[in-house]
Amino acid sequence: MAKKTAVIDLGSNSVRMVVFEKTSRYGFFICSEHKKKVRLGENAYNNNKILQEEAMLKAEKALTYFKEKALKEKCRKIIAVGTSALRDAPNAKDFIARIAKNVGLNIKCINGKTESFLGGLAALNLLSDIQNATTIDIGGGSTELCLIKEGKIVDCISLDLGTVRLKEIFYDTKKFNALDQFIQEALKQVPKHFQNENIIAIGGSLRALSNSIMKKNSYPLKMIHNFSYSFEKEKNHIEKIQNAKNLNDFNIKKDRFDTIKEGCVIFLALAKNLKAKNIITSAVGVREGVFLSNLFQKYTKIKNETTDFSKFNAKFPPNFNPSLKSIQDRFSIDYNDKSAYFANKLFDTLLPIHKINLAFKKDLINATKLSHIGERINFYFANEHSAYIALNSLHFGFSHKEILLISTILKANGKKINPFAIENIKDLLPNNHILAWLNFILALSKKLAKDTDENLDFTLKNHTLYIYSTKKQIYFSKEEIKKISKPKLIILAFNQQN
Amino acid sequence: MAKKTAVIDLGSNSVRMVVFEKTSRYGFFICSEHKKKVRLGENAYNNNKILQEEAMLKAEKALTYFKEKALKEKCRKIIAVGTSALRDAPNAKDFIARIAKNVGLNIKCINGKTESFLGGLAALNLLSDIQNATTIDIGGGSTELCLIKEGKIVDCISLDLGTVRLKEIFYDTKKFNALDQFIQEALKQVPKHFQNENIIAIGGSLRALSNSIMKKNSYPLKMIHNFSYSFEKEKNHIEKIQNAKNLNDFNIKKDRFDTIKEGCVIFLALAKNLKAKNIITSAVGVREGVFLSNLFQKYTKIKNETTDFSKFNAKFPPNFNPSLKSIQDRFSIDYNDKSAYFANKLFDTLLPIHKINLAFKKDLINATKLSHIGERINFYFANEHSAYIALNSLHFGFSHKEILLISTILKANGKKINPFAIENIKDLLPNNHILAWLNFILALSKKLAKDTDENLDFTLKNHTLYIYSTKKQIYFSKEEIKKISKPKLIILAFNQQN
Numbered sequence: 001m002a003k004k005t006a007v008i009d010l011g012s013n014s015v016r017m018v019v020f021e022k023t024s025r026y027g028f029f030i031c032s033e034h035k036k037k038v039r040l041g042e043n044a045y046n047n048n049k050i051l052q053e054e055a056m057l058k059a060e061k062a063l064t065y066f067k068e069k070a071l072k073e074k075c076r077k078i079i080a081v082g083t084s085a086l087r088d089a090p091n092a093k094d095f096i097a098r099i100a101k102n103v104g105l106n107i108k109c110i111n112g113k114t115e116s117f118l119g120g121l122a123a124l125n126l127l128s129d130i131q132n133a134t135t136i137d138i139g140g141g142s143t144e145l146c147l148i149k150e151g152k153i154v155d156c157i158s159l160d161l162g163t164v165r166l167k168e169i170f171y172d173t174k175k176f177n178a179l180d181q182f183i184q185e186a187l188k189q190v191p192k193h194f195q196n197e198n199i200i201a202i203g204g205s206l207r208a209l210s211n212s213i214m215k216k217n218s219y220p221l222k223m224i225h226n227f228s229y230s231f232e233k234e235k236n237h238i239e240k241i242q243n244a245k246n247l248n249d250f251n252i253k254k255d256r257f258d259t260i261k262e263g264c265v266i267f268l269a270l271a272k273n274l275k276a277k278n279i280i281t282s283a284v285g286v287r288e289g290v291f292l293s294n295l296f297q298k299y300t301k302i303k304n305e306t307t308d309f310s311k312f313n314a315k316f317p318p319n320f321n322p323s324l325k326s327i328q329d330r331f332s333i334d335y336n337d338k339s340a341y342f343a344n345k346l347f348d349t350l351l352p353i354h355k356i357n358l359a360f361k362k363d364l365i366n367a368t369k370l371s372h373i374g375e376r377i378n379f380y381f382a383n384e385h386s387a388y389i390a391l392n393s394l395h396f397g398f399s400h401k402e403i404l405l406i407s408t409i410l411k412a413n414g415k416k417i418n419p420f421a422i423e424n425i426k427d428l429l430p431n432n433h434i435l436a437w438l439n440f441i442l443a444l445s446k447k448l449a450k451d452t453d454e455n456l457d458f459t460l461k462n463h464t465l466y467i468y469s470t471k472k473q474i475y476f477s478k479e480e481i482k483k484i485s486k487p488k489l490i491i492l493a494f495n496q497q498n
Numbered sequence: 499m500a501k502k503t504a505v506i507d508l509g510s511n512s513v514r515m516v517v518f519e520k521t522s523r524y525g526f527f528i529c530s531e532h533k534k535k536v537r538l539g540e541n542a543y544n545n546n547k548i549l550q551e552e553a554m555l556k557a558e559k560a561l562t563y564f565k566e567k568a569l570k571e572k573c574r575k576i577i578a579v580g581t582s583a584l585r586d587a588p589n590a591k592d593f594i595a596r597i598a599k600n601v602g603l604n605i606k607c608i609n610g611k612t613e614s615f616l617g618g619l620a621a622l623n624l625l626s627d628i629q630n631a632t633t634i635d636i637g638g639g640s641t642e643l644c645l646i647k648e649g650k651i652v653d654c655i656s657l658d659l660g661t662v663r664l665k666e667i668f669y670d671t672k673k674f675n676a677l678d679q680f681i682q683e684a685l686k687q688v689p690k691h692f693q694n695e696n697i698i699a700i701g702g703s704l705r706a707l708s709n710s711i712m713k714k715n716s717y718p719l720k721m722i723h724n725f726s727y728s729f730e731k732e733k734n735h736i737e738k739i740q741n742a743k744n745l746n747d748f749n750i751k752k753d754r755f756d757t758i759k760e761g762c763v764i765f766l767a768l769a770k771n772l773k774a775k776n777i778i779t780s781a782v783g784v785r786e787g788v789f790l791s792n793l794f795q796k797y798t799k800i801k802n803e804t805t806d807f808s809k810f811n812a813k814f815p816p817n818f819n820p821s822l823k824s825i826q827d828r829f830s831i832d833y834n835d836k837s838a839y840f841a842n843k844l845f846d847t848l849l850p851i852h853k854i855n856l857a858f859k860k861d862l863i864n865a866t867k868l869s870h871i872g873e874r875i876n877f878y879f880a881n882e883h884s885a886y887i888a889l890n891s892l893h894f895g896f897s898h899k900e901i902l903l904i905s906t907i908l909k910a911n912g913k914k915i916n917p918f919a920i921e922n923i924k925d926l927l928p929n930n931h932i933l934a935w936l937n938f939i940l941a942l943s944k945k946l947a948k949d950t951d952e953n954l955d956f957t958l959k960n961h962t963l964y965i966y967s968t969k970k971q972i973y974f975s976k977e978e979i980k981k982i983s984k985p986k987l988i989i990l991a992f993n994q995q996n
Contacts, residue, residue: 030877031831037977065949065973072833072951222879255977330874333529335570376828378890379528381720388886392876451563453570475563479535479753 004031005294006070006078007287008063010107012041012085012164013140013204013259015059017066018287019073026295026316027325029395034069036062037255041085041141045168049088051095059095063103079290079299080107083115084141084162112142112158114302117309118289120146120153123200123282125292125315126322128226128399134194134274137202137285138266140164140259144202145270147194152313155193159186161266163205163259171262183269190273197277199231202285205263208256209238210281215251220424221400225283231276238264284396323396324366331373331389339449342456343368346441349458350465354437354487360405360430364438367406371446374410387411404428408435414443414484436487443484451476461498464491502529503792504568504576505785506561508605510539510583510638510662511702511757513557515564516785517571524793524814525823527893532567534560535753539583539639543666547586549593557593561601577788577797578605581613582639582660610640610656612800615807616787618644618651621698621780623790623813624820626724626897632692632772635700635783636764638662638757642700643768645692650811653691657684659764661703661757669760681767688771695775697729700783703761706754707736708779713749718922719898723781729774736762782894821894822864829871829887837947840954841866844939847956848963852935852985858903858928862936865904869944872908885909902926906933912941912982934985941982949974959996962989 003022008015017034042055063080070078086092086109096107110118119137123146124130135146141162147155161183170179201210210227213219213234219227241250242264247257271279293299296314306312316322347354347361367390374385391407398406404425408417417435419426429435448456454469467476476494501520506513515532540553561578568576584590584607594605608616617635621644622628633644639660645653659681668677699708708725711717711732717725739748740762745755769777791797794812804810814820845852845859865888872883889905896904902923906915915933917924927933946954952967965974974992 031873032877036975061973069948073831074833333571335572375529377887378893379530381890385890389875392879392883395876450567475559477534 004073004075004077005291006066006073006075007290008066008070008078008080008105008107009287009290010038010040010059010063010080010082010086011140012083012142012162013037013039015040015062015066016287017070018291019070019075020291021326022295023326023329026320026322027329028291028295028322029326029330029393032069032073034066036065038062039140039164041088041162041164041168043168044085044089045165046173049085049090051085051089051091056095056098060099060102063099063105067103067105077294078105079294080105081286081290082107082109083286084112084139084158084160084165087111088141109304110302111304112144113156113309114304114306115142115286116144116146116156116158117153117302117312118293119144119202119285120148120156120289121292121312121314122284122286122288123202124148124151124153126225126284126288126396127200127280127282128397128402130198130200130280132196133198133200133280134196135200135202135282136206136267136270136274138163138205138263139203143266143270145190145194145274147196148200151315153309155191156309157189157191157194159189161186161270163262163266166262166265167259179265183265187269187273190270195273195275197275198280199271199274199276199278200280200282201267202282203263204256205260206267207281207283208252208260209241209263209267210279212241212250212252213237220428221404223400223403224281225395226280226398226400228278228280231271231279234279235268235271238268242268321366321397323394323398324369327370327373327389327393331376333372333375337372337449338453338455339371339445340365340368342445342448342458343441345456345458346445349460350437350441352460353463353490354433356434356437360434360438363402363405364409364441366402367409367438367442368445370406371410371442383413384411401428405430405435405438409439409442412439412443414439414447416485433487436485440484440487444481447477447481447484457497459498463489464493464498466493466496466498468495468497470497502571502573502575503789504564504571504573505788506564506568506576506578506603506605507785507788508536508538508557508561508578508580508584510581510640510660511535511537512638513538513560513564514785515568516789517568517573518789519824520793521824521827524818524820525827526789526793526820527824527828527891530567530571532564534563536560537638537662539586539660539662539666541666542583542587543663544671547583547588549583549587549589554593554596558597558600561597561603565601565603575792576603577792578603579784579788580605580607581784582610582637582656582658582663585609586639607802608800609802610642611654611807612802612804613640613784614642614644614654614656615651615800615810616791617642617700617783618646618654618787619790619810619812620782620784620786621700622646622649622651624723624782624786624894625698625778625780626895626900628696628698628778630694631696631698631778632694633698633700633780634704634765634768634772636661636703636761637701641764641768643688643692643772645694646698649813651807653689654807655687655689655692657687659684659768661760661764664760664763665757677763681763685767685771688768693771693773695773696778697769697772697774697776698778698780699765700780702754703758704765705779705781706750706758707739707761707765708777710739710748710750711735718926719902721898721901722779723893724778724896724898726776726778729769729777732777733766733769736766740766819864819895821892821896822867825868825871825887825891829874831870831873835870835947836951836953837869837943838863838866840943840946840956841939843954843956844943847958848935848939850958851961851988852931854932854935858932858936861900861903862907862939864900865907865936865940866943868904869908869940881911882909899926903928903933903936907937907940910937910941912937912945914983931985934983938982938985942979945975945979945982955995957996961987962991962996964991964994964996966993966995968995 137144143161374382377385387410635642641659872880875883885908
């Protein structure tokens with residue numbers, strides 16, 4: 001049976017549940033997401049932060065619904081956390097007890113630093129190659145900043161800035177004059193070392209902004225996670241949203257309209273304060289952080305009195321990617337082949353003539369590892385299906401450039417790449433020389449691996465590539481192999497050492 | 499472990515292997531296909547049909563390679579059959595013994611009627627809704643005709659017409675005068691009751707012709723199986739290929755060039771003789787027939803002396819589709835939901851206002867059954883992934899129109915269908931009224947099933963659809979449900995009986 005875990009996050013604005021399925025020790029993917037806009041913090045900010053009965057009732061209904069769904073989806077474990085609205089509320093304990101009694105769910109109220117840490121943990125592990133950055137996670141009740149230095153989380157803070165909070169205290173009451181003062185006070189709590197040119201944007205409001213920017217710029221991918229933009233270039237657009245009379249023209253979903261301006265105010269103030277240059281969008285946050293810290297067996301060790309999170313830093317094993325692994329777990333053929341091994345060797349053997357940066361070898365090998373997955377959809381045009389799955393499922397830990405490169409060479413499958421077919425993504429792809437070589441090596445590796453499981457050797461002399469096994473003659477599919485489009489003149493000599 | 503079976507077919511022109519994976523009792527899909535153009539019949543036709551040593555050696559190498567591959571792919575069973583070249587050859591027994599000894603494969607030499615029957619069995623079960631038709635399966639050494647009446651195979655014949663045979667006897671020796679005579683003699687053996695306006699085209703040569711026609715007509719799908727065309731309209735194109743000086747302009751693969759003209763000659767003569775009107779392309783033939791007769795537990799009962807095949811007729815259980823089932827087996831979420839049940843009931847309840855032909859209900863329900871499969875690729879845009887898998891994997895037993903309809907409404911997912919997005923396939927889709935209603939019912943069923951496992955009831959009064967359970971109040975996601983695009987004014991009333 002699938003090992004599924006549901007993580008429920010009871011925020012000030014909405015209750016959300018994510019269901020994760022583990023496909024192997026560290027391989028996992030997201031099976032489903034659920035959201036109910038409960039607004040637990042509703043009318044609390046002007047009522048001494050006391051959770052109101054109506055909001056609690058809505059939350060209880062939503063949690064009942066989520067628990068039912070989690071059980072239906074066969075989750076073995078349900079982890080529920082409560083954030084800002086809950087930790088602020090004088091009646092939080094009563095509410096938690098009520099949910100435990102009526103719904104049978106134990107909500108753990110996490111403090112601001114923990115919330116910040118968990119968001120940072122998710123971003124650090126599931127975005128692509130984060131070394132130095134500060135996260136900004138804007139929620140309904142609070143905003144968390146998490147400082148990442150040299151690939152580790154080093155500091156966490158939480159500010160009482162939240163979209164619902166600002167809406168109720170300042171917007172609904174039209175006390176705009178006091179708003180700026182309130183924000184300036186909050187900014188004073190941000191230590192200077194949080195300043196960073198790389199800002200990771202977490203939370204629904206910031207995703208909505210990134211989405212609006214993607215649409216405005218006709219970005220060629222429908223992929224919000226890992227989408228990055230220049231703050232300098234897009235600041236003006238965000239300010240326009242903040243001051244818009246009509247939000248319909250900004251490609252923002254209607255259910256965001258009521259708090260997006262508050263989100264803009266908080267984000268602009270923080271991004272300027274932190275001297276942001278590059279904004280990286282994260283589709284993952286506190287829920288994925290809870291899942292990961294549980295996966296890394298640290299979650300239960302984080303206590304409310306924890307102030308030093310350094311011992312809870314955790315990462316996947318080196319060279320491990322959870323999306324790649326879980327795609328292999330879900331779609332791979334049930335036998336091994338040598339194609340990745342051949343690709344690695346061929347890249348090195350051919351280095352003197354292709355002279356491609358070694359960094360691309362990783363993409364080549366990852367593509368090779370995924371070259372059979374499309375066969376689970378259909379053997380015919382399996383290369384296109386492999387490319388489709390890679391493009392749509394390599395979610396975590398890969399940059400958009402990497403995903404597109406892998407997908408493009410998988411699709412090409414040794415045929416010449418039509419420049420018109422990649423016209424709209426060419427700014428995100430390496431040059432034609434690199435594409436042609438990676439395409440050639442991938443297709444050759446795949447064909448050779450179809451023919452043999454022997455550890456082939458390759459040598460290059462002048463423009464001849466010698467392909468042979470020192471152990472035996474191989475029955476190569478020469479006709480098939482010769483059809484592969486070559487990046488330049490290169491002769492293939494089979495079963496011969498030079 | 500997956501239950502895989504390899505079927506090897508040793509023909510006059512090529513040796514092919516198909517690997518089938520059973521995903522449940524009758525659910526299966528094709529994992530891989532392999533082909534080596536061995537031409538076992540080479541130089542036999544002008545040498546008293548004796549298999550030549552060179553050809554036998556090539557065949558032995560190919561069979562060794564295939565057996566290795568089958569074992570690597572973890573096939574539990576390998577079934578090998580030999581057709582025309584083998585059954586004609588005086589030295590067939592020696593060759594079979596040699597393969598048994600050197601390769602460890604037992605080749606069963608099947609007679610012409612059996613070959614015809616197996617091709618017919620595959621077409622009957624794996625094309626879409628075949629009631630009355632005659633198959634034409636043109637191979638290298640022989641051509642099989644199988645007569646299907648009222649959904650059953652009723653007669654089988656095999657003719658000594660084959661592409662390699664004609665090539666060697668007439669084309670290579672330029673004895674064109676004798677060719678026509680030879681064909682006329684063969685046609686005399688075709689009983690008149692084989693005449694049929696529906697012709698099922700089987701085999702590589704006829705697939706190449708269909709492919710050429712699809713390309714010429716810019717057919718919007720890359721799907722050869724179940725592609726049909728009018729013989730009257732395309733006869734001229736086939737004649738052009740037959741008489742072409744240069745085959746490069748016909749979208750025919752180069753490795754077909756050497757026998758495609760012979761294929762045209764045989765096909766044109768037979769199609770005219772049978773009074774063909776409608777040609778249906780089948781991507782399946784004798785190999786799939788072997789697999790199916792084995793699946794239906796009849797294969798070992800077919801003997802060389804069999805003349806009456808009526809007792810070997812076999813079909814899938816009623817309303818069973820092997821592709822649909824194997825997609826569900828491969829990609830389905832691991833819990834049931836009520837969406838197909840709701841779709842069925844909603845279609846009936848809303849019948850007075852949508853008035854759609856009942857035939858479309860089947861497509862609606864099949865789409866509903868597949869509505870979650872895309873989640874295995876990614877929860878985000880899962881509807882698009884479901885549509886992609888359906889489009890590319892509903893291979894057997896569905897017409898192109900059905901596949902496109904299912905895929906189109908899966909993709910729409912309750913959003914208004916953009917006419918530009920379906921412009922290129924609109925001739926294959928039902929009208930907008932039908933599309934809009936099926937889209938609405940599918941999306942509504944899916945959302946309701948997300949909310950509850952209760953057996954909901956639906957009643958329609960005036961323009962209000964009442965949605966309720968007689969047992970309990972349901973927590974419906976009304977906001978989500980109200981976003982579904984409606985085909986016409988219709989009010990949804992939740993938790994109310996009229």
